[in-house]
Amino acid sequence: MIVTSSAIKNGVFEDKYGKRGTEFSPNGMPTYSIPFEIKDAPEGTKSFAVVLEDKDAITASGFVWIHWLIANLERTSVAENESQSATDYVQGANSWASVLGKFELDEASAYGGMAPPNCLHRYELIVYALDSKLDLKPGFRFNDLHFAMQGHILAQAVVMGTYDV
Numbered sequence: 509m510i511v512t513s514s515a516i517k518n519g520v521f522e523d524k525y526g527k528r529g530t531e532f533s534p535n536g537m538p539t540y541s542i543p544f545e546i547k548d549a550p551e552g553t554k555s556f557a558v559v560l561e562d563k564d565a566i567t568a569s570g571f572v573w574i575h576w577l578i579a580n581l582e583r584t585s586v587a588e589n590e591s592q593s594a595t596d597y598v599q600g601a602n603s604w605a606s607v608l609g610k611f612e613l614d615e616a617s618a619y620g621g622m623a624p625p626n627c628l629h630r631y632e633l634i635v636y637a638l639d640s641k642l643d644l645k646p647g648f649r650f651n652d653l654h655f656a657m658q659g660h661i662l663a664q665a666v667v668m669g670t671y672d673v
Contacts, residue, residue, distance in 0.1 A: 509549050509663040511635040515542035515588070516669035521631060526622030526671050531589070537604045538621025541576065541591035546584040546635055550662045553637040556581040557657055559650070562622070564629035565603075573603045575631065576619045577653055579644045591619035600648040617646045622671040630670050637663040 515525050523529060524540050531540040546556060558578035565573035577600030591599065602620035622631060642656040
């Protein structure tokens with residue numbers, strides 16, 4: 509299985525998908541989500557789960573920062589800025605809620621863009637091919653996704669890009 513994103517140019521996410529973009533939530537979270545495509549999913553794939561994470565955030569926040577969680581994606585592409593309008597997959601809570609306080613459900617359960625505070629960070633888009641859909645509600649947390657996927661992962665693929673301060 510292969511995952512690609514046209515948001516990454518020469519290993520770097522374009523500015524518009526993070527803090528140098530033009531679309532933000534009322535709380536200042538970048539909201540213009542990245543596009544991606546999935547190819548060569550294994551036979552028996554019923555849905556995909558997606559995690560966009562920043563392990564380099566540990567240097568600034570003390571934990572891996574979750575930028576986007578998707579469950580029950582049943583197609584092989586997600587369009588640019590689709591996080592704000594998609595209704596055919598479930599989105600989980602991102603880590604922006606941990607620093608900006610309470611979010612409205614549509615903010616917490618959507619894409620929260622890149623805004624590294626201290627240095628260049630690497631962002632991994634991880635796609636899991638699953639043999640079932642998952643019983644998750646909007647606003648689910650990463651740990652909910654992690655445990656729900658156990659025993660259902662057929663394959664996984666990663667694409668990585670960077671974003672600088």
